[in-house]
Amino acid sequence: MSIRALAWIPILCIFVGVVFANRTYPIVLGMPFLFFYIVACIILSSLVMAIVYALDPANRKGE
Amino acid sequence: MTSAPLVIIAVTIAIAFVLALLSRAKKRMDLEQWAVAGRGFGALFVFLLLAGEIYTTFTFLGGSGWAYGTGGPATYILAYGAVAYVLSYFLLPPIWRYAKERQLLSQPDFFTAQFGSRVLGALVALVGVIALVPYLQSQMTGLGLIVQMASYGRLPETWAIAIAMLVLATYVTLSGVHGTAWTAVLKDLAILAVVVAVGVILPARVGGLHAMFTSIAHLRPGFLQLGAKGMGVPWFISTVALTGLGFYMWPHAFGAVYTAKHERVFRRNATFLPLYQLILLFVFFAGFAAILIVPGLKNSNLALLAAVQHVFPTWAVGVIGGAGVLTAMVPGSLMLMTAGTLVAENLYRPFRPSATHSEIQVVARVVVWVVAAVTFLFSIHSNAAIVALLLMGYNFVTQFFPTVVLCVWRRSWVTLPGAVCGILAGVLLVAYFALTDHTIVAGLNSGFLALIANFVVTLVVSAVTRSWEARRMGQGNAPAQVQAASGFET
Numbered sequence: 340m341s342i343r344a345l346a347w348i349p350i351l352c353i354f355v356g357v358v359f360a361n362r363t364y365p366i367v368l369g370m371p372f373l374f375f376y377i378v379a380c381i382i383l384s385s386l387v388m389a390i391v392y393a394l395d396p397a398n399r400k401g402e
Numbered sequence: 403m404t405s406a407p408l409v410i411i412a413v414t415i416a417i418a419f420v421l422a423l424l425s426r427a428k429k430r431m432d433l434e435q436w437a438v439a440g441r442g443f444g445a446l447f448v449f450l451l452l453a454g455e456i457y458t459t460f461t462f463l464g465g466s467g468w469a470y471g472t473g474g475p476a477t478y479i480l481a482y483g484a485v486a487y488v489l490s491y492f493l494l495p496p497i498w499r500y501a502k503e504r505q506l507l508s509q510p511d512f513f514t515a516q517f518g519s520r521v522l523g524a525l526v527a528l529v530g531v532i533a534l535v536p537y538l539q540s541q542m543t544g545l546g547l548i549v550q551m552a553s554y555g556r557l558p559e560t561w562a563i564a565i566a567m568l569v570l571a572t573y574v575t576l577s578g579v580h581g582t583a584w585t586a587v588l589k590d591l592a593i594l595a596v597v598v599a600v601g602v603i604l605p606a607r608v609g610g611l612h613a614m615f616t617s618i619a620h621l622r623p624g625f626l627q628l629g630a631k632g633m634g635v636p637w638f639i640s641t642v643a644l645t646g647l648g649f650y651m652w653p654h655a656f657g658a659v660y661t662a663k664h665e666r667v668f669r670r671n672a673t674f675l676p677l678y679q680l681i682l683l684f685v686f687f688a689g690f691a692a693i694l695i696v697p698g699l700k701n702s703n704l705a706l707l708a709a710v711q712h713v714f715p716t717w718a719v720g721v722i723g724g725a726g727v728l729t730a731m732v733p734g735s736l737m738l739m740t741a742g743t744l745v746a747e748n749l750y751r752p753f754r755p756s757a758t759h760s761e762i763q764v765v766a767r768v769v770v771w772v773v774a775a776v777t778f779l780f781s782i783h784s785n786a787a788i789v790a791l792l793l794m795g796y797n798f799v800t801q802f803f804p805t806v807v808l809c810v811w812r813r814s815w816v817t818l819p820g821a822v823c824g825i826l827a828g829v830l831l832v833a834y835f836a837l838t839d840h841t842i843v844a845g846l847n848s849g850f851l852a853l854i855a856n857f858v859v860t861l862v863v864s865a866v867t868r869s870w871e872a873r874r875m876g877q878g879n880a881p882a883q884v885q886a887a888s889g890f891e892t
Binding site for chain 2: 374391
């Protein structure tokens with residue numbers, strides 16, 4: 340399986356995870372939980388795409 | 403001294419005009435030079451520019467207004483960027499390669515080249531211009547609101563929007579088709595400073611983030627999550643899908659993909675651009691603080707400006723207004739220019755091959771004023787939320803997605819009639835929903851339903867017309883290359 344499949348993780352977190360994250364409490368880092376959760380998804384997507392970028396063979400050939 | 407804001411805003415507009423004139427007198431700064439200049443600027447400067455780049459009137463006044471008016475559903479604005487960037491990692495490199503091989507210039511060129519059909523290219527240009535109108539309207543509405551606010555209510559709304567229209571169209575006429583990079587730099591830095599200041603100071607005024615959200619949650623239970631006004635979880639999912647898929651389907655965004663130096667740029671960008679979305683939190687915080695500072699506004703677009711007027715001294719109101727003006731002018735002028743170029747190059751030129759270069763330029767300039775005037779007419783009779791306007795634009799522009807994604811990964815699944823029927827079906831459905839005022843249907847974003855219908859029509863019509871398409875290609879109408887511009891290198 341290609342490393343690119345990892346990209347599904349943030350996508351699933353946003354589209355499926357929101358079903359469970361749609362709540363006001365607890366307030367985390369000063370934000371309602373839904374806002375905190377979406378912020379966490381954004382940071383996660385950046386991390387996951389950095390891993391994909393680093394390991395994807397497409398970015399190694401033809402320097 | 404309530405005229406201070408108006409003076410500062412007038413000076414800001416004057417500076418933008420002067421910069422536009424200067425950049426024309428000297429060498430034109432095209433995207434290539436811009437990128438080169440970017441390398442000389444240093445990492446911190448580029449970081450600040452990219453952070454400011456996120457802000458248009460949509461994010462600045464629209465984002466805060468939506469936080470104020472709808473609450474939880476505003477989170478879609480944070481989420482869709484992340485979805486768009488993940489998708490961009492896979493979708494943009496093959497589009498870039500295809501465009502580079504054929505030296506394409508605009509979005510309609512991609513469709514014309516794929517199917518060897520100028521009619522499809524013209525259809526795409528037309529839908530693109532239609533989609534740009536509500537987007538432009540959001541910038542014009544925002545600009546008008548700022549002018550009106552700065553006059554402390556002395557200017558009637560219609561006059562304020564008329565001034566906004568004249569400023570935008572004049573700016574585009576002055577700056578020419580390339581735009582002015584320095585105004586964009588000024589805008590990015592000014593808005594970033596303003597948004598951070600406003601996003602910190604306004605919540606601090608009402609006791610800090612935690613206290614602010616606790617009291618909002620007490621005042622209006624459920625407001626800070628999805629579910630209010632029919633915007634529940636299904637609405638969120640369908641809207642994030644629609645806008646995430648449509649993000650790069652805007653004519654200006656699609657065309658900008660072609661200008662990248664290397665396809666790896668897109669993959670690298672996908673790793674850090676999502677983080678810039680977090681800068682939007684500041685406007686949301688400001689919008690939520692406005693609930694406690696200036697409750698009960700009829701027009702939610704005014705939330706941030708009204709709170710600012712309430713809390714800041716008049717000179718600061720002027721500075722914030724000035725930054726807001728630039729934030730409407732820079733993207734607004736880009737959209738006007740895109741509309742002008744689309745009509746001139748992809749609607750006018752193909753059907754008048756004898757047109758000279760200067761004739762095309764005249765057409766583009768005339769279209770700029772026509773589109774500005776049409777947008778003005780829509781703006782004066784509308785009280786629509788800025789975010790609702792942008793969503794309307796997305797309803798139209800995402801209808802390109804099925805054909806684009808099939809061209810990239812399943813080229814043999816889509817034919818010319820399939821693409822035309824799919825786009826038409828999607829656009830007509832969107833128009834029907836818009837005219838009958840259905841933004842939410844069965845809990846879902848209506849544009850998303852149109853997208854599904856579009857996908858189905860595209861696939862079915864393509865399957866039925868496959869042999870016809872094969873004959874058409876055989877008769878010399880064939881595009882240069884029919885193989886998929888394979889996205890997944892092995």
